[in-house]
Amino acid sequence: MRKPPIDVRPATGKLGILLPGMGAVATTFMAGVEMIRRGQAKPIGSLTQLSTIRLGKRTDNRSPKISDFVPLASLDSIEFGAWDLFPDNAYEAAVEAGVLSREHLELVKPFLESIHPMKAVFEPSYVKRLMGPHVKTGTSKMDLAEQLMEDIARFKLERNVERCVAVWCGSTEVYRETTPVHATLEAFEQGLRDSSDDIAPSAIYAYACVRSGVPFANGAPNLAADFPALQELARDKQVPLAGKDFKTGQTWMKTIIAPGLKARMLGLQGWYSTNILGNRDGEVLDDPESFRAKEVTKLGALEYILQPKLYPDLYEGFHHVVRINYYPPRGDNKEGWDNLDIFGWLGYPMQIKIDFLCRDSILAAPIVLDLALFLDLAQRAGMSGIQEWLSFYFKSPMTAPGLYPEHDLFIQLIKLKNTLRWMRGEELITHLGIEYYD
Numbered sequence: 001m002r003k004p005p006i007d008v009r010p011a012t013g014k015l016g017i018l019l020p021g022m023g024a025v026a027t028t029f030m031a032g033v034e035m036i037r038r039g040q041a042k043p044i045g046s047l048t049q050l051s052t053i054r055l056g057k058r059t060d061n062r063s064p065k066i067s068d069f070v071p072l073a074s075l076d077s078i079e080f081g082a083w084d085l086f087p088d089n090a091y092e093a094a095v096e097a098g099v100l101s102r103e104h105l106e107l108v109k110p111f112l113e114s115i116h117p118m119k120a121v122f123e124p125s126y127v128k129r130l131m132g133p134h135v136k137t138g139t140s141k142m143d144l145a146e147q148l149m150e151d152i153a154r155f156k157l158e159r160n161v162e163r164c165v166a167v168w169c170g171s172t173e174v175y176r177e178t179t180p181v182h183a184t185l186e187a188f189e190q191g192l193r194d195s196s197d198d199i200a201p202s203a204i205y206a207y208a209c210v211r212s213g214v215p216f217a218n219g220a221p222n223l224a225a226d227f228p229a230l231q232e233l234a235r236d237k238q239v240p241l242a243g244k245d246f247k248t249g250q251t252w253m254k255t256i257i258a259p260g261l262k263a264r265m266l267g268l269q270g271w272y273s274t275n276i277l278g279n280r281d282g283e284v285l286d287d288p289e290s291f292r293a294k295e296v297t298k299l300g301a302l303e304y305i306l307q308p309k310l311y312p313d314l315y316e317g318f319h320h321v322v323r324i325n326y327y328p329p330r331g332d333n334k335e336g337w338d339n340l341d342i343f344g345w346l347g348y349p350m351q352i353k354i355d356f357l358c359r360d361s362i363l364a365a366p367i368v369l370d371l372a373l374f375l376d377l378a379q380r381a382g383m384s385g386i387q388e389w390l391s392f393y394f395k396s397p398m399t400a401p402g403l404y405p406e407h408d409l410f411i412q413l414i415k416l417k418n419t420l421r422w423m424r425g426e427e428l429i430t431h432l433g434i435e436y437y438d
């Protein structure tokens, strides 16, 4: 069914990308964008830059690039801002992160050196393994939120930026569930004034961004914006939200392979995943409370994809174990092992082994870019609140209350592309295909 296109405001002026947390992912992202802008690298891994989108029938031969189909902000129009509890500039932070080679970093050294983080809102009880000097002080959490709003306003003015988006690239905070303070906007704002212990720094950033009209995506598993009060504010302020936890390595693999097992009605007895990781993220995740946040987002995907209640003979009671071991020699170059005990016809057992030698931040950087550009697009298209079509990028997609998340990577991709078609008034693609044989 064809609908009139949505009225999308054009991407005029500059787009500010604000990053709470300027560590491995954020610096790899910024350095990469700058190298791409200068023609020194290609945007590998980014759908907004490389992917095409099929329109109409297969026989129509219409497959424009996504960037030619929807009005995205150009890479040249991007200005970067960040907050961190360490005062190092982006070059120093990138050297510390150890993701990109010195040769690559030298190419963009003056650019990275010009990016200085703003002072962070930070509470050691939420990230136990870190302590840094570059932190705001205030009379209450509301005061800290106001200081962040001032940072955003100043950044916009100084950089002559028309619109901003924010992507949380900060450390994983300890696991916390929602409490009454998260239930309504009124309770949350009172909680900010009372400096409630239940309000995490990431939620203060999310609040300040949404209040400032800045779309917010959460790349980590902590709540940040995933609770009713923030969603209420996002709807009031017409601001899009997305999260949680970038889907990069092992969970990305899971959401590719699990739909394949289910598609062929093959059973799963157990899935054991373990990782060694030696970057600062690995160090933070070595704290059991931060790991718990990660474990929860990592465990959910299989349960939702395999639907044991619908297929008890195949999936009821399967064992799922996820471990992350901090092992400094590997730095950002994680190694993830998976062992799958599966079974087939007549219950005969089989095994699948995966050994994924991946580079965490290399996989995450293009996700940050796509999220920033798509959230900006969504806002210009008048979309607000949770952007389910961006589930593709997350381990634990945010959804409306009562709705279970879609984890299957391929369904997520169809959802993403159909949303773009819908935005432009193009026919949605159902893959029915029967019309070719009439």
Ligand SMILES: NC(=O)c1ccc[n+]([C@@H]2O[C@H](COP(=O)([O-])OP(=O)(O)OC[C@H]3O[C@@H](n4cnc5c(N)ncnc54)[C@H](O)[C@@H]3O)[C@@H](O)[C@H]2O)c1
Pocket (backbone or CB within 6 Å): 020, 021, 022, 023, 024, 025, 026, 083, 084, 085, 086, 097, 120, 121, 122, 123, 127, 130, 132, 168, 169, 170, 171, 172, 173, 201, 202, 219, 220, 221, 245, 246, 247, 248, 249, 279, 280, 281, 284, 359, 360, 361, 363, 364
């Ligand atoms: N790289 C991946 O593949 C991947 C995948 C999924 C999720 N993530 C998440 O993305 C986040 C960033 O990962 P990374 O590898 O860049 O980690 P990192 O440790 O290199 O960087 C995180 C940065 O955030 C800063 N920080 C922490 N709390 C802050 C606060 N309250 N305000 C401002 N800055 C703060 C830290 O000082 C650090 O510089 C982590 O939460 C990680 O779990 C990463």
